Amino acid sequence: MNGARETGRRSGTSRGRIDKRRSILAAAFRIFARDGYGQSCVREIAAEAGVAKPTVYNHLGDKETLFREAMQEAVERTTADALTAFEGLREPGDGTAAALEEAGHRLLRGHCGAESRALRGLLHAEAGHFPDLVEELQRNGARRVHDALADRLARLALGGRLDISDPDRAAEQFLALLTGPMELRSGLGTREVPDAELHSVARAATDTFLSAYAAPATA
């Protein structure tokens, strides 16, 4: 319905005028994350956004599209953040192991963050009702993280620092070793996990990962 409607408006604060849309989507995600899709009501989302209810329906016609849009935005944010975790893997001067552990820890920090947890929870919850959304969000989220890591690992293998024949498999396993243990440890996001524990998991993951993929000769 809208789409090409809001063109070059800039008013900065988002308080007085435009950027309603952003604030609505942010509020929507917050409420959806707190109450779930079914239990959330648009009334409350509008209130959280500091906006009248019809305004919500003006910008996004439907509760469903509101949900989809809010999820898209959230996955964009968290993915961008997660991708920064792999920066240290471009040129690991201080040793491959340390760089992997550092990257793993940074990834875990994001993974256990509030927004990321809420996003996974919501997606998991409504996966059955919006299969296409799952598909798209995984393509724009987890898939990109996986690919980025696989790229880095392939580079490291090419540089002789790792012995990897299948970078996709290696990336998949490293990610599994990192995030897999958090499900139980964090009680599906119920319990807060202390940073020391994150370090410990990242360390263990790196150790096991390197047992399988360390280069035969470190030169």
Added chain:
Amino acid sequence: MNGARETGRRSGTSRGRIDKRRSILAAAFRIFARDGYGQSCVREIAAEAGVAKPTVYNHLGDKETLFREAMQEAVERTTADALTAFEGLREPGDGTAAALEEAGHRLLRGHCGAESRALRGLLHAEAGHFPDLVEELQRNGARRVHDALADRLARLALGGRLDISDPDRAAEQFLALLTGPMELRSGLGTREVPDAELHSVARAATDTFLSAYAAPATA
């Protein structure tokens, strides 16, 4: 309210008389799994169970307790099933690697089964609303699976077939290597995963696991 009410009744078929409760709980789980907690209505659960709505409220007073009870029962079923996957690890005659891969594959089969997927999805979805339920269900489910595997691994280590100093860590990582990759591959349960892929993941997990924990001398 009830509890010690239904004593030694047995009528067998569950069609004519008692066992309403079981059938209600089973139907409840089916509906909850299909629609989510918020979107499910007790009316439909009663219909699915072939029972009048007041009967549901007679047996389980509340929609919430209905949910909790149904989840408890489901976790009991799936956990019992998962635990059987580790039977082959008691006396792995045909080699530790093959036994691990077999156990991993059987675990994955269950993990990707409809009931198990639905259970995880529901729990993930409502984790925020029922933190105590998460705690209890993990204790009765995932935790028991983890412990059972850790026990088997410790035995194998004691028998000199594995080199494991921390069985809990080893179990955690093996489970992570198995189930971690399925999240993306199955699209959170949206896509069906062919059995060949399950075998492949189990194989890869076993390989990497053994790289880290294989005994130095196989005798």
Added chain:
DNA sequence: CCCGAGCTGAACCGTGCGGTTCAAAAGAAC
């Protein structure tokens, strides 16, 4: 200065929910 687009708040509609009530029916126990 006015104009028009967008925002507001409040009321409104139809619907479906959780949960209850009640009178009638169906079994089980004796």
Added chain:
DNA sequence: GTTCTTTTGAACCGCACGGTTCAGCTCGGG
């Protein structure tokens, strides 16, 4: 057969929801 418990269907209550309407206000552009 009689009695006591349980189940049944249907109606009912209060409520909150998604979504719409509308008259009035605000504010930027001219």
